[in-house]
Amino acid sequence: MSTLDASAAALPAADLPAGDNYLTCDRGFKSWAFTLDHKRIGVMYLTGILIFFMIGGLFALLVRTSLPVPGVAGQAKGPITAELYNKFFTLHGAIMVFIVIIPGIPAALGNFVLPLMLGAKDVAFPRINLMSFYFWCAGVVLALTSLVLGGVDTGWTFYTPYSTTTNTAVIPVVAGAFMLGFSSIFTGLNFIVTIHKLRPPEMGWFKMPLLLWAIYSTGIVQILATPVLGIILLLLIVERAVGIGIFDPALGGDPVLFQHFFWFYSHPAVYIMILPAMGVMSELLTVFSRRHIFGYSFIAYSSVAIAVFGFLVWGHHLFVSGQSNLLNTIFSAITFSVAVPSAIKVFNWLATLYKGSINLKTPMIYALGFIWIFGIGGLTGLFLGTLATDVHLHDTYFVVAHFHFVMAGTIFTFFGAVHYWWPKIMGKMYNEALGRWGAMLSMIGFNITFLAQFWMGSLGMPRRYFHYDPFFQPYHVASTIGAYIMGFGFLLTMICLVHSLFRGKRAAANPWGGVTLEWRTASPPPHYNFDRTPPVTDPYDFNLVRYNADTDAYDFIPAEERVAVPAGHH
């Protein structure tokens, strides 16, 4: 498995799907463009998101390439001017947040996996599902329009009054974010209804895989927070287009109001991004340690708790924006309380691993990496939630590093999930060695990049500066080197995935030994997902499957062969 002999081993013919699966049942452009199949929509999302992940990553590398030299105030660094640099980091942020991470796990993988995990034929509203994909496309097109028109330089937060006065192409990007928001709303709506109404009768709430709890909680945030972003972006467009004056102090308006509205969405949006990753974690860690999840109900409830608390903390972005001390104190306290459900999850995951039979396949490497990365990202959030330290750390690289440790945690879990479900989605096994190298290099590079940024941030290096004090140069150089290592790691990952499509060996129905329902159907699944309704079982009872050395995969043990399992086997 450590060599590139991917296509060598063939499966016994009996185990192969009959050749008619959701990928092959229908051909041609129209069969994809007008498909109502959640799996195809998921694949289209996945393709688009991976492409834009590369584009967003390219902008990140351009940002880092601009920074190893301090530069001389007022002068360009070679071909890169300060204005260009501003556009780099804006586009990096906007693409990664709105186009890649928010839809990443729910829309791409959730779309594919969620109905399968429920044993359902599709999501509740297949047409709305397709519509939200086209909303995503529209948002992407609008974002690209602004690129063609010269880019945006506001930062991904679009703060007023700068965003209402800069002469760059703000309107297309903001309109794009608006469309992406609606895509997100309809995805969340669809998933909530699907989980409520298409759950098999035998599958009670506490028999669902934990990913579904996470996606459900995400859906709550999506449908309740995103419209508020929608309205504020709409107002920003109106302000720019016809000068309505509500953000313009000269006309009696209030620019800080924008920040409140923006963060009322965008802080919960952080949970939109992280919650599905947490759900994926519960799946990966159990399967690759062959252990039943520890503390199921705590993990389930903590997802909901994070979703609810997430609505009440937006003010911690405005500690230095002239908020009253009372408000600051309240927001700080609630911010700390969000750490509780997050910590509950981490401790439960660690307890799950305890005495497990840990198998360091690529998804597991990503999952273990997430615990480290999210641990640092989460704990540094407490530094920023503390009022006194935030005054020092606000708008420094410390914030940038904190944010990336959390968000890239999602990205790494996303890639872990892509590798985990890749055999199910594409019916091909990726090359394990390549996958592992990609995972490890990108995570090592990531840590170099952003640990250096924590360091210089705590020393006072402000974020978004193009020219800086030469004192910070070593940190910037380290950070840029790390970024290139990370970029190389992700490149390997991409090569690994693309390689598997052409040279990967056929995937068995259950290569990892998962027991959630999607592993009970063929890889790739047939058009209608299941030949017969699969039996609902405990999603983490790994005694239901046994390893089959012939296929290097797992088989579900037929009910009549199952030996009574002694009590306390968990």
Added chain:
Amino acid sequence: MADAVQTNAQPHADAHAHPSNLQHHFDTPAQQFDASKFGMWLFLSTEVLFFSGLFLFYTVVRRHHPDAFALGSTFLDWRLGAINTLVLIASSLTMALGVYFAQRSMQRALVFCLVLTLIGAFTFMGIKYIEYSHKIHEQIVWGKWFNPTRGHEAAEHENAAPHGEVASQQDAEAAEPASGSHEPQPAAASAAPAAAIQSQPTAASTDSAPASEPALPIEQSGIMMAGNGPSGLAAGEEVEEKGEEPELDTYALAKQRKDVHLFLGVYFCLTGLHGIHVLAGIVMIICLLIGAIKGRYNSDYYTPIDVGGLYWHLVDLVWIFLFPLLYLV
């Protein structure tokens, strides 16, 4: 695996026959109905949050500028608002009756109710058009374009304006940029209100007057109301609050203050967004009407009518909040 092939070839060849209205991934019509209705409720919660953003905006701006809101709302005609409220409530009733008839397979009654609802929606938009065009005509608009100018003065200048240029621009949307484009001197206007009333229209006449001229019949009615003046509009309770201000003062006063435009900004945002929802509702009702005429809905399958009705009631409900918050400040 042979089963899978078979299923693919004939998606509806399940053991139990699917009713034609039942999508393949649902097991029973009840499940489909529940899912649709639940989905619509979730969508409505999204809509509520969408509007509540603007309502919060209203709250904040009003708290900062209470007088501007009191003054600004006198530019709105509460009678038109009240008529619109009644129209929407009535259309909600006909929509609800439509659901009732659909559930009982009474197709003609359903079609009749949907037509009535549609008429209500169009009436609402018509009255909204009258209000908007009047305001745009008198430059009672948002932001720096705000420069309230009495209707009859504008009308005088209209009459003085050369008629050759008149016919080209037909609608209020055309009037909007035109009235905006000539507007570089709001500061001067607010600095010397009395002078501005005299001088501004003169400066503006060549631009704004032709733009608003063609819509004269409708416009005239708006102007008549404006002619009664904001204090005339506010003949009822408003007068007592405002202490019987002379007509002219509302315009002059509004110009003097620098924040009245904020009220109108909020007004146009809220009613504009609501108007877009009414337009979406019109499209939806037309679709439902076509379906009803084709006889698609009956006691077994009335989900679209039911779900569409929910949406229409929300649009109605939002207006019921908007009316007092904007017209009856």
